[in-house]
Amino acid sequence: MNLALDPYCPWCISILETMNHFMLECPRFHSHRVVLQEQLRALGVTTFDLPTLLGATGIDSSRQSAVLRLTCAFLNKTNQLQRL
Template identity: 55%
Template sequence: MQARAAIVRLRLGYTTLRAHLHRLRLSPDPFCPWCRTTPETIEHFLLQSLRFHNHHTAVRSRLFAIAITTLDLPTLLGASGIHPSRQTAFLSLTCAFLRKTGQLPRL
């Protein structure tokens, strides 16, 4: 249930990531707490943050194993352009990423 709610928040852009909190004036700065110079956006968090590099690599490997070579937000969030038969697999990978990184409660 918590993972499903996190996916909805990520899709809507309504998260507790610093870039969003900063726009709401709830954070003094928008920057990733680990990278320090890059805004902590959803894209940065799920695809680029150095803190989660090993996890990003694992997700890429799993996507490649099922013949998906594109790693982007629409893919990870099971966007409407994704065939329904594959959406569950993508969302499962994203939820696993959130759990393994310990970031699920943070969203």
């Protein structure tokens, strides 16, 4: 994210593009986010924040890799991996 020349989200005018905005707030990815949230809930994960999504913080070790896999799938679907 810090490598982007333009610090603002390309889809939300005048909102700084941060990992937090992209993962948790940007309406552009809402539908993908809803899917991710449902998949996490199916795993018994109800916390939806950056530490959980990126590091599976506070999640039972048996489910950590599954959570990270879902986050990667989200990143792939949003096609934002190359922008990070």
